């Protein structure tokens with residue numbers, strides 16, 4: 001594609017320099033530029049891509065998109081917002097891939113990864129080729145690719161969608177973070193179904209207030225578009241029990257379908273029973289009332305299932321087929337994942353890293369715990385500081401043995417993160433063990449038969465970010481080592 005064709009859609013642009021080169025790729029990272037690339041300068045939080053334009057030209061860039069004139073000898077297209085233009089040209093360059101896909105976006109504070117996997121399963125089971133983009137990876141069919149962000153930048157996204165269409169993907173499911181909505185990473189994505197899980201405190205470092213955070217998530221529903229084209233209905237799947245849904249219902253032109261447990265809803269669960277093995281409930285849809293038993297643990301997972309069921313129903317998947325698919329779900333990696341090495345106490349690794357998800361996780365544990373409950377909890381560095389004392393309070397309130405430790409301190413001092421946490425629980429009983437490995441070993445060493453240990457915050461993560469260093473660290477591996485060590489020393493004692 002030639003430069004002028006690509007940028008023909010952008011109004012009020014200026015062009016510095018002559019030429020209409022043929023473009024082989026679009027890049028926003030100068031290190032990825034090859035001969036024939038268009039380089040888009042993005043002013044980031046740490047680097048200003050405009051400063052790297054000369055380097056990009058050295059690497060082979062034949063044209064630049066910029067917000068200001070640049071001293072380079074290739075054509076420069078000057079626009080108001082390179083971030084917005086990046087989304088537009090990426091969509092154009094890759095042939096509007098999201099218009100060819102059945103695209104499902106999920107937003108909300110907690111549950112996005114879980115719901116996206118439930119939805120992926122529904123579509124796989126009706127023999128569709130699926131794609132998935134989220135916190136853990138990008139998946140095309142059964143092939144997985146590493147990702148840096150839950151929702152990648154617009155260029156990576158459109159490239160990925162293009163690749164999905166090339167590989168025959170019919171339905172793509174993706175997590176849409178509030179950061180992505182705010183930064184325009186999903187500009188140009190033509191969603192068919194948008195799902196809202198819930199809104200509770202997180203990311204106030206970025207959004208400032210809950211009001212701004214609520215607004216950012218609402219953009220997913222508002223941006224589904226106002227036009228009713230091609231007779232293909234669009235759907236907003238909203239949680240009737242979360243009051244933010246009222247705002248999102250007002251914001252969207254799409255058909256609204258609600259799910260919930262307490263308020264009136266189109267897809268509703270009643271008579272809920274939760275055990276350590278799973279959950280049962282009566283499912284009420286506009287057409288049917290059926291008894292459902294699912295292997296996912298916890299009330300919050302019933303919400304996740306209801307959201308997936310609503311998506312399945314508006315996609316015309318028969319209810320019995322949906323239920324059968326969900327019954328086969330073995331759980332999502334790092335979400336309430338059991339670590340079992342033959343011990344007589346329960347160890348669970350979970351990804352709860354917000355006050356609300358931690359409370360939900362611990363309340364769920366308390367529903368089946370018979371003895372003590374250990375909660376190993378840390379808070380991420382360079383993230384919302386105001387959630388730290390709240391998470392510590394939740395741990396003290398809902399566990400008998402809270403242990404505070406580190407969870408990706410990043411550029412912050414681990415001790416000062418722990419101070420922020422413990423300031424919320426002055427005078428309460430807790431242990432503070434900065435080293436996460438030691439914290440896990442301590443809980444496992446102390447645990448007695450029938451106790452439960454919840455290791456929260458890192459779930460599937462297999463790393464710990466300390467300063468700029470990323471070291472290998474997997475809660476599941478460390479817990480298993482500690483369990484084996486404990487069992488070995490118990491056996492030795494028995495032999496003596």
Ligand SMILES: CC(=O)N[C@H]1[C@@H](OP(=O)(O)OP(=O)(O)OC[C@H]2O[C@@H](n3ccc(=O)[nH]c3=O)[C@H](O)[C@@H]2O)O[C@H](CO)[C@@H](O)[C@@H]1O[C@H](C)C(=O)N[C@@H](C)C(=O)N[C@H](CCC(=O)O)C(=O)O
Nearest residue numbers: 028029030042044045046047049052149150151153177179
């Ligand atoms: C605050 C934030 O969101 N930062 C995102 C942002 O980084 P940044 O602004 O620092 O980028 P930068 O390094 O300054 O680079 C600016 C430009 O220069 C380019 N560059 C940079 C370096 C270089 O050598 N050459 C070069 O050309 C870059 O490609 C980029 O185009 O743009 C990057 C590329 O898209 C993102 O990876 C990065 O996410 C960081 C890693 C991050 O941690 N973000 C978190 C807050 C986030 O977005 N989280 C949500 C999930 C939240 C949830 O699930 O609850 C998410 O969607 O991941």
Ligand SMILES: Nc1ncnc2c1ncn2[C@@H]1O[C@H](COP(=O)(O)OP(=O)(O)OP(=O)(O)O)[C@@H](O)[C@H]1O
Nearest residue numbers: 109110111112113114135300335350351352357361
């Ligand atoms: N619907 C829900 N409501 C509240 N808590 C939930 C819900 N679903 C899952 N959780 C809890 O939150 C944790 C994270 O779940 P999940 O990874 O699905 O959320 P997420 O929204 O993708 O998170 P992230 O924003 O970090 O990507 C789980 O380990 C569980 O403890």
Ligand SMILES: N[C@H](CCC[C@H](N)C(=O)O)C(=O)O
Nearest residue numbers: 353379380383407408457458
């Ligand atoms: N998507 C979340 C993940 C947090 C996971 C936790 N382990 C941490 O590092 O704070 C974030 O980037 O804020």
Ligand SMILES: [Mg+2]
Nearest residue numbers: 112113135175
């Ligand atoms: Mg996620």
